[in-house]
Amino acid sequence: MRKLASFAAATSGAYSSASAALRVRGWWDDVNESRQWQDGVFFSLAAAYALVSAVALIQLIRIQRRVPELGWTTQKIFHLMNFLVNGVRALVFGFHVHVFLLHTKVYKLVLLDLPGLLFFSTYTLLVLFWAEIYHQARSLPTDKLRPAYIAVNSIIYVVQVCIWIYLGINDNAAVELASKIFIVAVSFVALLGFSVYGGRLFFLLRRFPIESKGRQKKLYEVGTVTAICVTCFLIRCVVVALSAFDPDVSLEVLDHPILDLFYYTLTEILPSALVLFVLRKLPPKRVSAQYHPIN
Template sequence: MGRIIKMPVELPAMEIGAMVGDWWEEINESTQWQDGIFYALCGAYALVSAVALIQLIRIELRVPEYGWTTQKVFHLMNFIVNGVRAIVFGFHKQVFTMNPQALVLVLLDLPGLLFFSTYTLLVLFWAEIYHQARSLPTDKLRVVYISVNVAMYFVQVCIWVYLWVDDNSIVELIGKIFIAVVSILAALGFLVYGGRLFFMLRRFPIESKGRRKKLHEVGSVTAICFTCFLIRCFVVNLYTT
């Protein structure tokens, strides 16, 4: 019997690209696919929001005497950010048909700004730990955090108000570039202070399992948050081009 040799089927790169493009166009034009994705995102954000709320309640029940610590505020803001995202994705049909268009941009951009405030609060917390360990002043850190956030919201509100009055595509583009700049600043914040804290902790002898876990947490969160904000910056830039 003759031996049957199976020849590999090779598709040209252009054909593969065309197939992927057709698949993406099919998803992009399918309301069923879009609804499914949006509802899945709604469920995911709602789950994260619920976890943040549970964590906040647990901490409050465990140590109620400390008041509103940075950790409690962080979980509260996480609850709000992800809750708003869940609502936006859950009611996306109503959101995308709102008038004026500036209101849609507010609902879409506001959670991103709150996300920035939430996770730069974590950067502030790490910066305070690093400065205290190095016997450096920490007074100005909170001032910088508040100033950056106030300036960010002020600029973004001005953009929203202008778009409310005059739906200008150039101003809308400026708003997207502004979001990209905010994202890259957050990424740099995590890289600088997360990296500093990580390498500082590595210098100490890691004797206990708890210290190893804390070192792993700082490194993981730094890498994940830096990557997330960097990807957000690239996605916004890609969307503007």
């Protein structure tokens, strides 16, 4: 009798679990196919991107008013690129119906992937800045860092444009797969850059012999931004890699609104907002040795 009761309980539990899974699956399908959910999610994403873009623009204006004589510094370019990246995303998701339903698939891929590449360029600019600081502190040459940044970004854009051109001529599933794997590789490069130079600069600051409020603040900035960016690019790597092989995780379709909501929030909106908050301090009014204008 005990065995029979145990079997009945196990069967009942398995049935309940299966029933719950089916209900969740049904809810998930209903949400994905709901026009209201799709519009709500994508318009929310558009609003969030627009807000981050506006914050970046306001901060850029504040910096320009604070130090107009310095020209285009790394800090100004970083905020300008944040404004552009998030602004483009806001427009894309604001017109999501037209974007996702474009008849020519390559146009949709360009509109969805190009802001991601610009996001890469924006945040690897921080890696370049940190690399220059680290090399200067260790008395290492810095003359090859900026050309390396430009070269890496140029190669990435050239390769991606070639992929888009080929897809425009011949819509090939294998090339589309290669495009996604390429995005994964690009994200991994950013992850590696933040891990290496963010980590190096963080430990360099920790070993700095003089205790000061400024040192602690820089430790906080470098450590926090490194953690944020490594996490967001890691998530991007994993999700894009999964989407390359599993259509149920595809990010280029209209009927995956919840997936898109979590993906873009965790990989772009939240990281951008947090980094802008951490790096919100305005530069000093007069040029100091710690402030590096771009030549």
